[in-house]
Amino acid sequence: MASVKQMTDPLLVGAAIRAQLKHEIPQDLPLERDCREGTSYTITDHVHALHKSLCKEPRTLQLITALVSHLHAFARDTSLTHAEWAKVVEFLTRAGKESTDYKNEFVLLSDILGLSALVDELTHPKPLGCTDSCEEGPFYQPDAPEVPSGSSLAKIGTIGEVMFFNGVIKNTKGEGVKGAKVDVWQADGDGIYDVQYPGREEANDRGKIIAETDGTFCYRGILPTAYPIPSDGPGGDLLRLLGRHPHRAAHIHFMLKAPGYDDLTTALYPSHSPFLGTDPVFATKKSLICQIVEEHDPKRWKDMGFKDSEVKTGRVWVWKYQFVLPSVEEVQQFKRTQQVTPKL
Numbered sequence: 381m382a383s384v385k386q387m388t389d390p391l392l393v394g395a396a397i398r399a400q401l402k403h404e405i406p407q408d409l410p411l412e413r414d415c416r417e418g419t420s421y422t423i424t425d426h427v428h429a430l431h432k433s434l435c436k437e438p439r440t441l442q443l444i445t446a447l448v449s450h451l452h453a454f455a456r457d458t459s460l461t462h463a464e465w466a467k468v469v470e471f472l473t474r475a476g477k478e479s480t481d482y483k484n485e486f487v488l489l490s491d492i493l494g495l496s497a498l499v500d501e502l503t504h505p506k507p508l509g510c511t512d513s514c515e516e517g518p519f520y521q522p523d524a525p526e527v528p529s530g531s532s533l534a535k536i537g538t539i540g541e542v543m544f545f546n547g548v549i550k551n552t553k554g555e556g557v558k559g560a561k562v563d564v565w566q567a568d569g570d571g572i573y574d575v576q577y578p579g580r581e582e583a584n585d586r587g588k589i590i591a592e593t594d595g596t597f598c599y600r601g602i603l604p605t606a607y608p609i610p611s612d613g614p615g616g617d618l619l620r621l622l623g624r625h626p627h628r629a630a631h632i633h634f635m636l637k638a639p640g641y642d643d644l645t646t647a648l649y650p651s652h653s654p655f656l657g658t659d660p661v662f663a664t665k666k667s668l669i670c671q672i673v674e675e676h677d678p679k680r681w682k683d684m685g686f687k688d689s690e691v692k693t694g695r696v697w698v699w700k701y702q703f704v705l706p707s708v709e710e711v712q713q714f715k716r717t718q719q720v721t722p723k724l
């Protein structure tokens with residue numbers, strides 16, 4: 381009878397793990413502790429302990445620790461069920477599958493939940509009295525043509541009513557900002573951006589305006605109208621579930637850059653637009669809403685650079701706004717006063 385040999389050093393892990401262990405040996409965790417909910421040592425503590433003992437990148441550790449804390453608190457606060465969580469996972473999976481190069485459902489979800497607007501506010505805090513920022517959105521094109529102040533940004537035949545935009549860029553001392561470039565982009569009178577038209581060959585309703593040395597600039601264009609964000613996917617389903625709509629108020633996007641000053645990306649909204657208070661992406665701020673007026677005098681239209689034949693509705697919309705830019709130093713100083721010590 382063959383003798384039974386006592387097994388020594390039994391194989392505990394497969395080849396893939398053995399290969400990994402050669403490079404990195406996880407530290408032991410206090411597994412003898414009770415991880416069950418209801419004791420002083422919770423699943424949340426266990427996750428945090430694992431990450432704290434292994435993660436070597438402090439900012440990653442800070443972010444993931446806060447994320448796990450909030451996610452676990454969400455599950456506890458709502459007594460989240462298996463079935464509900466499965467629905468969430470199914471929804472996120474669909475968001476991934478339905479995202480394309482032209483429509484990112486995760487960006488839409490971030491926008492719809494107000495997270496994109498919040499991150500923008502945290503990233504670009506503005507000292508009191510300076511123009512608020514808001515998100516760039518998906519239609520910015522870095523290669524817009526550079527044009528002098530006073531140019532027309534709308535090609536002949538662009539849909540919509542004509543508008544004259546008259547801006548001035550000042551610093552916090554009330555002085556005109558020198559050397560500013562103003563990137564402008566907007567939808568037309570049908571709420572459509574040039575890049576959304578199939579077969580687009582050249583820029584329309586957009587341009588990089590060289591402001592005058594006293595900070596003033598103007599352009600002739602088209603009064604923008606409201607338009608919807610994409611709502612044919614999971615993001616749209618969520619809006620409907622919440623009783624919300626996908627329509628953004630009319631607006632013009634601006635990106636201002638001037639030497640020595642903090643860059644500003646923002647948008648302005650005419651006060652007559654619908655949907656100002658129910659923006660699906662929470663980018664509309666009270667300080668960015670403008671009263672615009674109608675100009676009926678043909679002599680004034682001529683002063684603005686319009687030919688009578690271009691003004692088909694008997695009026696030109698006149699939009700004025702004063703932008704206030706903080707200097708780079710003012711923003712750094714402001715950020716220092718707002719700094720919060722990261723919790724690790």
Ligand SMILES: [Fe+2]
Pocket residue numbers: 517519631633
């Ligand atoms: Fe937009």
